[in-house]
Amino acid sequence: MALLSVENLSVHIGPAHILKDVSFSMEKGETLGFVGESGCGKSITAMAIMGLLTEQATVSGRIVFDGQDLLTLDDRAMCKIRGLRIAMVFQEPMTALNPVKSIGFQIAEGMRLHLGLGRAEAERRVVSLLDRVGLPAPRFSPDLYPHQLSGGQRQRVVIAMTMACGPDILIADEPTTALDVTIQARILDLIAEVVEQDGMGLMMITHDLGVVAQTTDNLAVMYAGAMVEHGTTQAVFSSLSHPYTRGLFGAMPHLESHGDLAPGALLPTIPGSVPQPSEKISGCIFAGRCERAQDQCKVAPPTLTKNDGGHQVACFNPWGVVA
Amino acid sequence: MGEIFKKGLGNRSFVIGGVVTIIFILIAGISLLWTPYPFDEMTIASKLKTPSGDHWLGTDHFGRDVFSMMMVGARNSIVVSLVAVSIGAGFGIPLGALAAARGGWVDEAVMRFNDFTFAFPALLSAVMITALAGPGAVNSIIAIGIFNVPVFARITRGAALPIWKREYIMAARVSGKGPVQISIEHVIPNIASVLIVQATIQFALAIIAEAGLSYLGLGTQPPNPSWGKMLSEAQTFMFLAPHLALFPGMAIALMVLGLNLLGDGLRDVLDPRLRRQR
Numbered sequence: 001m002a003l004l005s006v007e008n009l010s011v012h013i014g015p016a017h018i019l020k021d022v023s024f025s026m027e028k029g030e031t032l033g034f035v036g037e038s039g040c041g042k043s044i045t046a047m048a049i050m051g052l053l054t055e056q057a058t059v060s061g062r063i064v065f066d067g068q069d070l071l072t073l074d075d076r077a078m079c080k081i082r083g084l085r086i087a088m089v090f091q092e093p094m095t096a097l098n099p100v101k102s103i104g105f106q107i108a109e110g111m112r113l114h115l116g117l118g119r120a121e122a123e124r125r126v127v128s129l130l131d132r133v134g135l136p137a138p139r140f141s142p143d144l145y146p147h148q149l150s151g152g153q154r155q156r157v158v159i160a161m162t163m164a165c166g167p168d169i170l171i172a173d174e175p176t177t178a179l180d181v182t183i184q185a186r187i188l189d190l191i192a193e194v195v196e197q198d199g200m201g202l203m204m205i206t207h208d209l210g211v212v213a214q215t216t217d218n219l220a221v222m223y224a225g226a227m228v229e230h231g232t233t234q235a236v237f238s239s240l241s242h243p244y245t246r247g248l249f250g251a252m253p254h255l256e257s258h259g260d261l262a263p264g265a266l267l268p269t270i271p272g273s274v275p276q277p278s279e280k281i282s283g284c285i286f287a288g289r290c291e292r293a294q295d296q297c298k299v300a301p302p303t304l305t306k307n308d309g310g311h312q313v314a315c316f317n318p319w320g321v322v323a
Numbered sequence: 324m325g326e327i328f329k330k331g332l333g334n335r336s337f338v339i340g341g342v343v344t345i346i347f348i349l350i351a352g353i354s355l356l357w358t359p360y361p362f363d364e365m366t367i368a369s370k371l372k373t374p375s376g377d378h379w380l381g382t383d384h385f386g387r388d389v390f391s392m393m394m395v396g397a398r399n400s401i402v403v404s405l406v407a408v409s410i411g412a413g414f415g416i417p418l419g420a421l422a423a424a425r426g427g428w429v430d431e432a433v434m435r436f437n438d439f440t441f442a443f444p445a446l447l448s449a450v451m452i453t454a455l456a457g458p459g460a461v462n463s464i465i466a467i468g469i470f471n472v473p474v475f476a477r478i479t480r481g482a483a484l485p486i487w488k489r490e491y492i493m494a495a496r497v498s499g500k501g502p503v504q505i506s507i508e509h510v511i512p513n514i515a516s517v518l519i520v521q522a523t524i525q526f527a528l529a530i531i532a533e534a535g536l537s538y539l540g541l542g543t544q545p546p547n548p549s550w551g552k553m554l555s556e557a558q559t560f561m562f563l564a565p566h567l568a569l570f571p572g573m574a575i576a577l578m579v580l581g582l583n584l585l586g587d588g589l590r591d592v593l594d595p596r597l598r599r600q601r
Contacts, residue, residue: 050496050497052493052496052497055427075501076501079499079500079501080499081499082496082497082498082499083497083498083499083500084499087497087498088494088497090490090493090494092490095489095490095491096490096491096493096494097491097494098491098495098509098512098513099491099513100512100513100515101508101509101512109495109498109500109508110498110499113498113499113500113504114499158494161494161498162498
């Protein structure tokens with residue numbers, strides 16, 4: 001049985017349909033990437049799993065983690081899962097740490113809460129955790145405060161915090177967006193290393209296709225709150241079946257030009273913009289911006305179906321299929 | 324901590340306010356061990372004396388030593404104000420933190436209760452409470468304390484709300500902490516500077532309130548001296564012995580000025596951002 005399986009997860013906030021029937025599952029040790037542009041529901045999915053959506057949100061579907069449906073648990077029970085079983089790395093290491101508490105306190109707080117460790121034992125573990133994330137003693141003491149560290153070092157502290165209780169799943173919500181490129185690679189390496197050593201499942205949320213290619217086995221492409229493509233990273237990248245995935249990929253600058261992009265030519269873009277979450281769209285949500293849209297696409301939304309490449313695509317007229 | 328202290332030495336209002344406050348607290352402390360004369364010793368023969376070598380600040384109409392009475396009065400004022408502010412902070416801060424953490428109807432209930440309390444002029448209501456419960460130091464502490472509660476609740480909530488939007492609070496929630504623990508360990512330490520400054524200013528207001536209540540005869544009761552009571556007794560002899568009104572009046576003004584300067588200085592020292600916003 002899958003460690004985490006999300007079934008038909010939908011989120012409404014007021015009239016807005018934020019997340020539309022998202023389903024996926026994760027095994028222990030699996031790495032799953034979520035890509036899509038801003039506001040497509042990547043982070044909402046993560047927050048729904050954590051049970052930390054705003055109170056105005058209505059959630060339906062099932063989020064089964066280790067045999068329990070997380071949506072049926074009360075807050076007290078969820079507190080025992082957050083941090084201990086499922087941990088999360090945030091986008092902005094500058095603000096994810098409390099400025100008035102030492103990093104040692106912040107790394108230890110999960111362990112003292114969940115594992116009931118005493119001060120001395122927690123402190124000992126903090127030092128070894130710091131060492132594991134590449135902040136060795138004596139240069140990096142647990143008594144340092146966040147303002148004494150650089151952005152990359154802070155993100156390492158955040159990763160140490162999430163590792164502290166040995167969670168089964170690590171959710172990384174754009175962990176490298178706020179960091180500069182050289183640091184990004186190192187942080188990604190660190191996350192990959194930590195995840196592999198501890199056999200955690202990794203849910204990597206990003207809008208950077210490069211990050212996904214580097215770190216994940218499987219990939220889900222999100223668009224306007226729906227999952228439009230889902231399969232192994234390799235299959236998704238090699239076939240680029242969904243027009244949106246292909247558009248995303250085309251809109252990314254490459255060193256060796258893919259296709260026939262002449263030097264100096266404009267980078268292709270996806271025309272139009274994402275529909276408002278409150279808009280009612282009867283057909284495919286991407287149809288308005290899709291170059292391959294047909295009459296059929298405007299009538300009813302396509303569902304995720306397995307295509308030839310062995311992965312799921314929600315499109316009536318995907319690339320790579322002879323029409 | 325040492326850093327803050329060093330920064331404080333460069334701030335004039337912090338230094339002046341701090342020195343004045345410390346002097347008053349020292350005088351109050353010394354009064355426990357020593358006063359020039361027992362504060363309640365009456366020597367009718369030497370009544371209404373002007374300041375001299377024997378009686379530094381003169382004597383009142385019963386021949387009591389004004390300086391000794393002022394020393395003990397400082398102690399009474401400080402103790403009443405300190406306890407009252409502690410009551411206000413002790414109830415107000417948790418209430419405000421609760422309102423900020425819970426939001427929704429809890430927030431509404433706490434804040435509307437605050438508005439209700441705020442709607443009454445604080446001193447007037449303190450007069451009402453002491454009039455109902457009977458005069459005395461303890462009742463004036465309770466009366467002043469009650470009206471400090473909404474002040475602290477409101478400022479705590481206001482300062483805590485933006486903190487709750489910060490990502491490190493989300494990080495704490497993600498690590499499995501409940502709202503109470505997050506409030507204590509993450510929110511309140513981050514707004515401590517605002518609360519300390521407010522407490523200093525409330526302390527000054529409490530000194531005035533205590534003096535006001537005593538002036539009306541509702542605060543500290545005889546034979547215990549208090550600045551406010553000395554002021555009201557001196558009123559009768561205003562033209563005969565003006566120094567009797569002068570010294571307690573000056574003490575109240577100085578103490579309040581010192582505390583306000585200290586509060587202002589503390590604000591600049593602890594949170595330079597607030598200064599720019601003014």
